[in-house]
Amino acid sequence: MGEVTAIAPFNAGRWRRGTFVSHWAGSNPRPGTSNPTTMSIPPMSPLYPRRAAVALLALLLGAGTIACKGKKGPGADEEGKGDGGVAVPVELFTLERGSIEGVLRFSANLEAERQVKVLSRAPGQVQSLLVEEGDRVKAGQILVRLEDDEQSTALERIEADLTYAESNSAAQSKLRSQDAVSALDLETAEYELKKLNIARKDAARALRYTKVEAPFAGTITSRLVKAGDFVSPNQVLFELTDFDSIVAKVYVPEKELPLLQPGLSARILSLSAGQADQKGAVERIAPVVDPKSGTIKVTIALPDVGSGPLRPGMFVDVELVTSAREEVVLLPKRALVYDNDLPYAFKLAGKNHVKRFRVHPVLEDRDNVLPAKDFDAGDKVVIAGQIGLKDGALVAPTPGPGAAEGEAKKLATPGEAPEIGKAGKAGRTGKASSPAGDQPRKGG
Numbered sequence: 001m002g003e004v005t006a007i008a009p010f011n012a013g014r015w016r017r018g019t020f021v022s023h024w025a026g027s028n029p030r031p032g033t034s035n036p037t038t039m040s041i042p043p044m045s046p047l048y049p050r051r052a053a054v055a056l057l058a059l060l061l062g063a064g065t066i067a068c069k070g071k072k073g074p075g076a077d078e079e080g081k082g083d084g085g086v087a088v089p090v091e092l093f094t095l096e097r098g099s100i101e102g103v104l105r106f107s108a109n110l111e112a113e114r115q116v117k118v119l120s121r122a123p124g125q126v127q128s129l130l131v132e133e134g135d136r137v138k139a140g141q142i143l144v145r146l147e148d149d150e151q152s153t154a155l156e157r158i159e160a161d162l163t164y165a166e167s168n169s170a171a172q173s174k175l176r177s178q179d180a181v182s183a184l185d186l187e188t189a190e191y192e193l194k195k196l197n198i199a200r201k202d203a204a205r206a207l208r209y210t211k212v213e214a215p216f217a218g219t220i221t222s223r224l225v226k227a228g229d230f231v232s233p234n235q236v237l238f239e240l241t242d243f244d245s246i247v248a249k250v251y252v253p254e255k256e257l258p259l260l261q262p263g264l265s266a267r268i269l270s271l272s273a274g275q276a277d278q279k280g281a282v283e284r285i286a287p288v289v290d291p292k293s294g295t296i297k298v299t300i301a302l303p304d305v306g307s308g309p310l311r312p313g314m315f316v317d318v319e320l321v322t323s324a325r326e327e328v329v330l331l332p333k334r335a336l337v338y339d340n341d342l343p344y345a346f347k348l349a350g351k352n353h354v355k356r357f358r359v360h361p362v363l364e365d366r367d368n369v370l371p372a373k374d375f376d377a378g379d380k381v382v383i384a385g386q387i388g389l390k391d392g393a394l395v396a397p398t399p400g401p402g403a404a405e406g407e408a409k410k411l412a413t414p415g416e417a418p419e420i421g422k423a424g425k426a427g428r429t430g431k432a433s434s435p436a437g438d439q440p441r442k443g444g
Contacts, residue, residue, distance in 0.1 A: 353393065
């Protein structure tokens with residue numbers, strides 16, 4: 001085979017089976033050879049031309065796609081900022097002035113400070129049961145009577161002995177004045193009289209213990225004895241609770257200590273009771289901080305709840321009102337979005353664009369916050385659709401529940417409602433849907 005030493009154009013060539021033979025321009029075969037220069041090339045597969053065509057087509061399609069991506073449609077810059085200049089549908093709310101309170105929220109179980117177990121102080125059989133669970137009783141009211149035959153007999157015996165001792169002591173005193181008896185006889189008679197007086201008190205107390213009384217006014221919350229039962233001393237018969245002593249005990253972080261003081265207003269809300277907030281006030285503040293939890297126990301008194309729906313043991317939400325402001329701008333919490341745990345809100349700037357502002361809360365309640373700056377009454381903020389919204393984005397605003405009355409009338413007329421199937425379409429095009437009754441009939 002000939003050796004190629006330089007690149008030069010060839011003037012002719014032909015294919016042989018498995019070999020390409022070329023005649024190089026300006027060259028002759030080497031001396032002693034009669035064959036032209038040849039290059040050995042593997043035999044061409046019949047699929048080579050087809051594969052080359054497919055590769056060329058793929059290359060052309062890729063180039064066309066890149067060229068299309070680099071072009072913008074007409075009017076793209078004029079449609080505004082955002083993803084491709086498309087307006088984002090959002091719901092707006094018009095800020096107003098109102099009242100707001102700074103509150104500390106906790107959860108607690110109600111408990112009664114005056115709640116006792118009524119015990120039996122004497123043995124005996126239950127003779128009569130006078131109260132039932134749920135009954136309200138007065139202080140000193142008899143709850144149950146025990147059998148008292150033994151105690152009554154003992155008291156009568158001691159009273160008889162006491163009567164004799166009193167007569168004997170009087171006689172001994174008279175005889176001593178006449179020097180008829182010694183001083184020792186008089187002292188013995190007086191000693192017996194004192195001893196019998198003490199025994200009489202014991203017997204009277206034992207008889208009194210057969211009648212179990214309420215230690216204070218309250219409600220019988222539990223009955224643990226039945227008529228005919230034999231009870232022993234210190235056996236629990238009833239549980240008595242004074243509902244007027246119901247309190248809520250909450251544990252406040254120590255950093256909030258400067259805000260606490262006796263008499264601070266509080267609200268108690270129980271979902272199970274199904275009523276409006278119950279008013280309360282701070283009654284006591286613990287003088288020490290729990291070193292394990294870093295909290296302070298605060299006791300909240302609830303006056304006049306004895307006849308209400310609140311009961312000891314109920315789970316309630318407690319709000320301590322630490323401060324209050326009147327006639328201030330209220331920003332709904334629905335407008336807040338968080339970026340790195342910092343609150344922001346989008347305010348309508350111009351006609352169809354929004355601007356993002358950092359929110360610095362001064363006070364907050366369950367539904368609103370009081371911003372320190374950047375917001376005023378009449379400003380419109382985004383309360384729906386702000387997730388993923390960017391600063392300066394183009395929006396398609398719709399008035400929210402706080403919009404002006406005139407804007408609300410543009411959305412819907414009283415007594416008319418848009419068709420559900422067309423609501424999404426109307427929101428995108430900015431046109432209100434017609435009621436079903438106003439649609440033109442076909443063929444009419």
